Amino acid sequence: MITLHDYDLSAEGYAVRLFLALLGQDYSLVPVEYYPAREHEGEAFRALNPLASLPVLVEGDLVLTEVAGILTYLAARHGGADWYPAGDAAQLGRIGDGLALAARLAASAGAVRLADGMMLPLDGAAARAEAKRLLRVIDEHLWFGEAAGNDWLCPGPRPSIADIACFPHIVLAEEGDIPLIDYPAIRRWLDRVRRLPGFVVMPGVFGA
C-alpha cells in the first residue's frame, strides 16, 4: 500500500496526487500541516524526511522525498510502457529535463505563490521574473510542438511525468500574480492536461 504524507495546498503534493489518480492507484493520505503549524519541520516528520520537505511517498521499505523521484518510481513501477519508455534513452533524458524544469518552476512560481498567500519572506520580484522567463521558454516550446503535431512537453503521442510535474506550478501561477494570459500555448496545454481521463483537482484548481 502506498502512503502519501502531504499538505492539501502543496503544488508538489498535487503533482503526486494527480499522477496517482491518472494511474488509478489507491493510496492512503497522511495530512501534514505545512502552514501555519509547520509540522514538516517538527521532529516527528524529520525522522521520516530529514530534508523537512513535502510530499513524502512510502511504499513498503521505500521512502521517496522528491517529486522527481516519486513520479519516476510510480511511472516505472505502476505506469507500464505508457508512462515509462524504458528502452528509449532520448525520451528518458527529455523526461529528466522536464522534471528538473518542474523543480525550477517550484523554486520561482511555486515559491512566490506560497509566499504571497502565507505571508512568508521572499524576493517576490526576482521569483516572478524567473517564473516568467521559464514560462516564455515553455510557451514557445509548446507552440512549436503543436505546429509539429506534439501536444506534450516531451514529443510523442502521450503525456509524460514531465507534464504532470510541471502542471501544478503553472496552473497555480496566477495565485502568485503571474498572469497566464500572455502564454496561449501554455493555456491550451493546461486544458489538455485537464481533459486527461482520471484528472483530479486541488483547492484553487478547476477542472475542464
Next chain:
Amino acid sequence: MIETGGIDPDTWNRWHVVGCHDELPTDGPRTTRLLGRAITVARRGAGADVRLGDGTPLPAQIAYGYVWTSLGTPGPLFELPEYAEADRRNLNGCSFGVRTSPPRAIENFLDMAHFPFVHTGILGEEDHPDVKDYDVAISADGREVVASNCLFYQPKAAAASTGGAEVSYRYRVPHPWCAVLYKDSPVKPGRMDVIALFIQPCGEEEIIANLALFILDDDTPLPALRRFQQQIFVQDKPILENQMPRRLPLYPRADSPVRADKASIAYRRWLRQLGTTYGVLS
C-alpha cells in the same frame, strides 16, 4: 486637522485586525502592513505592541483571539458575545494573503449563490443551486447589516458533519471589513456555530483574510478543523483574485453591473452611509 493621507474618517478611526495573537512570533515582532503603511506587531504576554514603521506606537487591544489596532482614535470594537461562551472552541481557521479589496472579500463571504459551484460537494451541490429568499436589513442604529432566515442545502456544512443537511444561516456585518456567520451546529441541535471573517486591510487591493471559528465541536482535532477551513478558503481565493475591478463599485455602473444579491446591495448601501471610500469605487 489630522493628516489621514486621503483615508476616509470611518476607516481611519476604526479598529482593524492585524493577526491572530496565538500565531505571533515568539522571537521578535511581525512586520506587516495596514492601510498602505508598514507596521510591526509584537507579542507582549497576553497583549501586543503595535507600531508604525517609524516606531510611533499605535493603540492595541486583543479581542476574540486577534490583535486589533487603529491609525486614528477608535471607539469600541463590535460585540461578539459568543466568544465568551464556555462550551465553544475558539481558533484561527486560516489566514491567507489575497490580492483583492477588503469589501470584495466581505461580499464573497455573504454570497450563498457561489457555494454549489465553488465549494462543490462541501458547502453546496450543483443540483441544489437555489438561494431561497431571506431577510436583510441595516440595523436601526446603523451599526451593522444583518441577513437572516437564510436556508441552504449543504453536503458537508462543517468538519463534524456526517452527511448533507438543510442548514440555516444568519449573517452580521458589524464592521465594514468583518462579517460574522451563524449556522446550525451539526453537533448540538438548536445551537449555532459562529464563523467570522476578519479582514486585515494591508492596502486597497491587498488583504489578509482571517477566518475565525467559534464552534461547538469538542471532538474534531485542531489540525482537521484548520484543514477543512483552509480547503474552503483556497477555493475562494482565485475567484476573489480574478474579480475586476478589485475595488468594490458602490454604485451600479455600465461596465461593472452590480449583482442583484440582496445582502450585497444592503452592504453597499451601508458602506455609502458610513462614507467608506477605501477599497471601493464611488
